[in-house]
Amino acid sequence: MEMGNTLAFLVFPYIALALFTAGHAYRYVTDRYGWNAKSSEFLEKENLFFGVTMFHWGVLLTLAGHAGGLLIPQRLFDAAGIDAAAHTAIAFYSGLAVGHAAFIGAVLLLFRRIFFRRIRRTTTLNDVVTLLALIFVSGVGVFNVLFGHYDLLYTVAPWIRGIVTFAPDPMLMRDVPVSYKIHILSAFALLAFSPFSRLVHIWSAPVGYFFRGWILFRRKVAE
Numbered sequence: 001m002e003m004g005n006t007l008a009f010l011v012f013p014y015i016a017l018a019l020f021t022a023g024h025a026y027r028y029v030t031d032r033y034g035w036n037a038k039s040s041e042f043l044e045k046e047n048l049f050f051g052v053t054m055f056h057w058g059v060l061l062t063l064a065g066h067a068g069g070l071l072i073p074q075r076l077f078d079a080a081g082i083d084a085a086a087h088t089a090i091a092f093y094s095g096l097a098v099g100h101a102a103f104i105g106a107v108l109l110l111f112r113r114i115f116f117r118r119i120r121r122t123t124t125l126n127d128v129v130t131l132l133a134l135i136f137v138s139g140v141g142v143f144n145v146l147f148g149h150y151d152l153l154y155t156v157a158p159w160i161r162g163i164v165t166f167a168p169d170p171m172l173m174r175d176v177p178v179s180y181k182i183h184i185l186s187a188f189a190l191l192a193f194s195p196f197s198r199l200v201h202i203w204s205a206p207v208g209y210f211f212r213g214w215i216l217f218r219r220k221v222a223e
């Protein structure tokens with residue numbers, strides 16, 4: 001039990017993070033032309049819009065919520081006047097909305113990949129695995145929000161802070177319910193897989209686009 005817990009919540013997360021880091025470096029060096037979102041908008045637009053918009057808003061806000069809610073210690077929330085009960089309530093209602101958006105959006109994207117011939121023909125096994133993994137991780141996350149009702153502020157949250165500050169304490173995870181453990185372990189597995197998928201596009205968000213100067217196009221008038 002102790003050994004399994006240590007392997008799952010100490011060894012495995014660091015293996016996943018090492019693969020995540022080295023995998024991105026390797027992919028960047030060896031496959032720079034393949035480093036993109038592989039847009040399929042030019043093949044099919046109407047059904048893409050709803051799924052891709054819902055999914056991206058959902059997943060980006062979910063990631064922001066995870067970072068803010070888990071990485072910031074409760075004592076700082078307390079200092080800001082947000083006690084544990086209020087923190088949990090905010091996490092519950094926001095998680096319910098954005099988690100569902102990510103999950104339903106990902107299901108719609110998978111349906112589109114399966115049921116539209118033009119999209120199916122350009123879909124690889126890697127694309128399907130990526131979407132299935134996103135559906136699984138977000139699905140179990142939504143399940144936990146709906147049915148878990150577990151107080152993770154003093155267990156999962158300090159554990160993940162220990163992982164990112166290189167002071168891990170796997171014992172914090174020992175009595176966490178199994179559905180939370182599955183969510184966490186599958187999310188780390190997805191992190192390890194992501195450099196080898198189209199998910200690399202996350203790191204190339206076109207932020208510069210919003211700040212760049214206008215590009216002027218002038219018609220050349222024949223004299």
Ligand code: HEM
Nearest residue numbers: 037038039040041052059060109113130201202203205206
């Ligand atoms: C950093 C901000 C992000 C930007 C700017 C972005 C942009 C894009 C774009 C342009 C596409 C192609 C859509 C098309 O077919 O035209 C795409 C697809 C996709 N993105 Fe993102 N993305 C971001 C973050 C994320 C995140 C955080 C995830 C998941 C963790 C994600 C997962 C996906 C997936 C799975 C697809 C493929 C959808 C499909 O065609 O089946 N993206 N993204």
